Amino acid sequence: MPGRSFQNRIFLLILFTSTIVMLAMSWYLTDITEERLHYQVGQRALIQAMQISAMPELVEAVQKRDLARIKALIDPMRSFSDATYITVGDASGQRLYHVNPDEIGKSMEGGDSDEALINAKSYVSVRKGSLGSSLRGKSPIQDATGKVIGIVSVGYTIEQLENWLSLQISSLLIPMAIMLLLLLFCARRFSLHIKNRCSIWNPSSCHSC
Structure with a gap:
């Protein structure tokens, strides 16, 4: 019709x-939504990295390269954190703690640690590491004099974000x-x-x- x-x-x-x-x-x-999620998770990773790197107990353990003590400090944090991983490295970027024990002693991957290790800066980056591409917060570990003695990296994989x-x-x-x-x-x-x-x-x- x-x-x-x-x-x-x-x-x-x-x-x-x-x-x-x-x-x-x-x-x-x-x-x-994606932009907001990446920003919020990036800030969450950064805050966690800064808080962990400022722990006096961790500073002392890194100075002594006490791997057992570092593990005892970080393991409980991992159980409460929603981050994919927490990594602790020394002043040269060698891993002192990693979710995969086989990675301990190896160099941190991604090529994004210099700003923390050399310039003592805390920041957020996106890089590919041993666990794949991730959004990570990095913060230097400094002794009482301000000297950088290590680094903390808290990361969320891109897969987790997706x-x-x-x-x-x-x-x-x-x-x-x-x-x-x-x-x-x-x-x-x-x-x-x-x-x-x-x-x-x-x-x-x-x-x-």
């Missing part, structure tokens, strides 16, 4: 526009799906309203659409 054809065209036009708007919103929300991002995006899907259904309902009602008004104002013109 001509009237129904006109009604369907109106409905499809509104549906197309609504879909484009929803896709744009989805892209924007995903981008914002899992968290998927969970956050999933939580947005239900309200967005409800919104889309409401838009479809409103589009159908609006197209019916236009058809009815058109029939009242100019029936012959409406049927010719």
Whole structure:
């Protein structure tokens, strides 16, 4: 029927526009959520690294290269932290503590430790290490004189971040799906309203659409 054809065209036009708007919103929300997640996790890693590196007990253990003491200090922290790993290195970047004991004594990977070891700076970086690509916070371990004697690295793998991002995006899907259904309902009602008004104002013109 001509009237129904006109009604369907109106409905499809509104549906197309609504879909484009929803896709744009989805892209924007995903981008914002990912950016916010990376910032928040980066700051979390940095704060943990700074707090651990400032522990007097750890400073003393690193000075003495007491691996057993370092392990006794870091292991409980790992159990409470949501970080993928915590690594402790000496002044030359050799690992004194690692989640994988086989990596102890080897050089820290990623090439991003110089700012901490040479310039005594704390910072966030993204590098690929022994556990894959990760977002990591790094902080120097300094003795009482301010000399850098080691480094702490707290990291979250990119895979872990992607899992968290998927969970956050999933939580947005239900309200967005409800919104889309409401838009479809409103589009159908609006197209019916236009058809009815058109029939009242100019029936012959409406049927010719």
